[in-house]
Amino acid sequence: MSWSLPSRKMIPVSTRGTVLIHADFLLTGIVMTFLGPMLPTLSSRWALTDEQAGYLGFAQFFSSMFGMLSSGALVIRLGYRVTFIIGLLLMATGMVLLADGPWRLGIAAVCILGVGHGITTPAGNLRTAAENPQQSAAALNVINAVWGLGAMSSPFLLGMAQRAHHTTLFLYGTAAALLILLLVLAFVRFVPDVRAHDKSSSVRGQRAWNHRLLPLISVLFFVYVGTETSFSIWLASYAQRLGIGRSLWAMTPSAFWCALVAGRMLAPLILKFHRETIVAKIGLILGLVGGVAIVAARGIGLLIPGAVLAGLGLASIFPVSVSLFPRWFGESTTTASSPVFACGNTGGAVLPWLVGVLSTRTGSLRLALTVPVVGMAAMLAFYITDTTRRDHVSSAVGDLGS
Numbered sequence: 001m002s003w004s005l006p007s008r009k010m011i012p013v014s015t016r017g018t019v020l021i022h023a024d025f026l027l028t029g030i031v032m033t034f035l036g037p038m039l040p041t042l043s044s045r046w047a048l049t050d051e052q053a054g055y056l057g058f059a060q061f062f063s064s065m066f067g068m069l070s071s072g073a074l075v076i077r078l079g080y081r082v083t084f085i086i087g088l089l090l091m092a093t094g095m096v097l098l099a100d101g102p103w104r105l106g107i108a109a110v111c112i113l114g115v116g117h118g119i120t121t122p123a124g125n126l127r128t129a130a131e132n133p134q135q136s137a138a139a140l141n142v143i144n145a146v147w148g149l150g151a152m153s154s155p156f157l158l159g160m161a162q163r164a165h166h167t168t169l170f171l172y173g174t175a176a177a178l179l180i181l182l183l184v185l186a187f188v189r190f191v192p193d194v195r196a197h198d199k200s201s202s203v204r205g206q207r208a209w210n211h212r213l214l215p216l217i218s219v220l221f222f223v224y225v226g227t228e229t230s231f232s233i234w235l236a237s238y239a240q241r242l243g244i245g246r247s248l249w250a251m252t253p254s255a256f257w258c259a260l261v262a263g264r265m266l267a268p269l270i271l272k273f274h275r276e277t278i279v280a281k282i283g284l285i286l287g288l289v290g291g292v293a294i295v296a297a298r299g300i301g302l303l304i305p306g307a308v309l310a311g312l313g314l315a316s317i318f319p320v321s322v323s324l325f326p327r328w329f330g331e332s333t334t335t336a337s338s339p340v341f342a343c344g345n346t347g348g349a350v351l352p353w354l355v356g357v358l359s360t361r362t363g364s365l366r367l368a369l370t371v372p373v374v375g376m377a378a379m380l381a382f383y384i385t386d387t388t389r390r391d392h393v394s395s396a397v398g399d400l401g402s
Contacts, residue, residue, distance in 0.1 A: 016131060017081065017190045020181070021124050022146045024084055027178055028117050028124075029150020030157070031091045034170070035060060035110070036233040036253050037155040040240055041167060046103045050237075050365065054356020056110055057233045061225070061348030063111035067118020068342035075123050079193040083123045085185050090116030092178040099168040114345075122341040125322050137276055137323035138268035144319045145264035151232070152257035159251060213328050214336060217321075220382055221344030224317050226351025227375035231256055231294070231310055233352045238365050244300050252307060259308040263315025276320045277383055284380040287313020291373035295366055310376075317379065351375065 035042075035056060043053045067087070074083040094113025098106055125140060132139035161170035232253055239252040263283070270279055290309025297303035322337075329336040351371055358368035 013188045015188050015190065017127070017188070018131065020185060020188070021084070021127060022143055023181055024088065024120060025124055025143055025147040026150040027174070027181060028087075028091070028120050029147040029152075030154045030174055031095065031113055031150075031178075032060075032117050032147075033151040033232050033253070033257065034154045034158055034174075037158050037236045037251075038167070039233060040237055041162065042106065043237075046106065048103075049360050050356045051360035052356075053237075054353040055107070057229065057356075058349040058353035059107050060110045060114040061229060061345045061352075062350075063114035064116075064118030064121075064345040065342045065349070067115040067120075068122055068345050069338050071119045071122045071341070072126075072338040074119065075126070079190065080123055080127050081185055081188070081190045081193055083119060085182055087116045087118075087120035087123070088178045088182040088185070090119070092116075092175040092182070095171045095175040095178070099171040118342075118345055122337050125319075126337055129322065129325075135268075136326075137271050137320055140319035140322050141264045141267040141271075141316060145261050145267075148257055148261035148264055148315075152254050152261055154257075155236070155251050155254045214339065216382075217328055217336075218340050218343035220321060220379065221340050222347030222350075223375045223378050224314075224321070224347070225344035226347030226349075227372040227379070228314055228318075229348040230352045230355050230369070230372040230375070231291075231307070231314075234355055234365065234369060235294075235307060238294075238369065239300070239303060241365060242297065242299055242303065244303075252303065255304050256307040256311040259311030260315045263312045264319065267316045267319070276323060277386060279316050280320050280383045281380065283313045283316050284376055284383065285313070288373065288376045288380060289313075291369075291376055295369050295373060313376065 039053055039056070042048070042056065046052075067090075071083065074086065078086075091113045094109045094111075094116060097109035097112065101109075124143065128139050128143045129136040157173075158167070158170045161167050161173075235253045235256060244252070267279065274282075287310050290306045290311070290313055293302050293306030294310060295306075297306055325337065325340075355365075355368040355371050358371065359365040362368065
């Protein structure tokens with residue numbers, strides 16, 4: 001009797017990767033947002049001012065810009081699956097390094113995990129859009145809602161660890177979950193996956209960088225990510241200074257994220273009856289009202305409703321904007337996504353840091369939080385103007401594809 005080991009090619013399980021990518025986004029949501037509720041703890045550990053604490057958010061999102069810029073090239077050369085594996089490894093490494101050590105090691109750890117989620121975010125969004133070409137806006141709202149579930153659970157998980165006086169449990173536990181998903185991805189293969197780099201992609205890349213809408217859309221993402229991140233990073237500290245008890249101020253960002261998740265889950269239904277730009281404008285009006293309520297709050301009575309409205313208002317802006325990439329960039333969508341996402345994460349670095357600087361210089365975090373409020377007003381102005389240019393944009397895309 002003879003027997004032989006199965007061929008290596010028969011071992012991996014073929015999959016479209018939908019469930020795994022959603023699991024990846026769930027964990028990425030935790031990694032991208034835990035810094036806000038953990039900021040008071042880190043500030044106490046390292047005796048930081050608001051300006052110094054703002055450098056942590058700056059380091060996280062500025063470093064992720066490099067991940068965003070490399071994500072498209074990694075997908076083209078290595079495929080989506082390997083790109084996700086690289087992102088997971090970097091995020092897990094950063095979480096472990098942040099568990100203990102001095103200020104400089106903390107900055108390095110935040111930079112490492114920043115590059116990791118920078119690589120993952122555009123790859124996950126583009127894979128989802130490519131797998132759902134007819135309903136990309138709805139599919140992108142769902143996967144970003146899953147990301148929001150991770151963001152929403154982050155303060156609760158961290159709060160549980162803090163109550164047990166073992167914050168490191170949260171960091172090590174998240175790292176372990178990331179590594180488990182990495183091992184699963186190591187034993188599957190995506191069908192289809194993108195590996196080959198061809199000449200046409202280089203031509204599309206050149207067209208994307210020369211496209212007239214690229215600077216404007218990049219600014220849109222700069223403002224959006226910066227606005228969302230400013231609220232998520234500074235809400236807990238703001239609630240603490242309003243005199244809200246520790247059991248509540250650490251959870252305040254969850255009200256924001258819970259509303260954001262609810263908005264993204266409802267968006268596919270709303271999009272059946274209204275255009276993407278209409279949904280974006282209504283959302284930004286709600287978000288603007290919420291932002292004003294946050295700045296005006298004197299206690300939890302107005303702060304929580306403001307956070308909820310801000311979360312609902314911002315919920316669909318990112319997925320709706322990503323779903324409009326084909327209209328804006330045509331065949332250059334994949335290549336154009338890297339600089340656009342990179343600019344978004346630069347905004348995530350700059351605007352929260354600016355909030356910290358203004359808070360330190362003026363002595364008022366309340367005044368500094370007008371920065372994201374102005375950001376929502378600017379995005380609303382963009383979408384109002386973009387609607388009046390629909391024909392112009394369509395024409396530009398047509399010229400690009402010809």
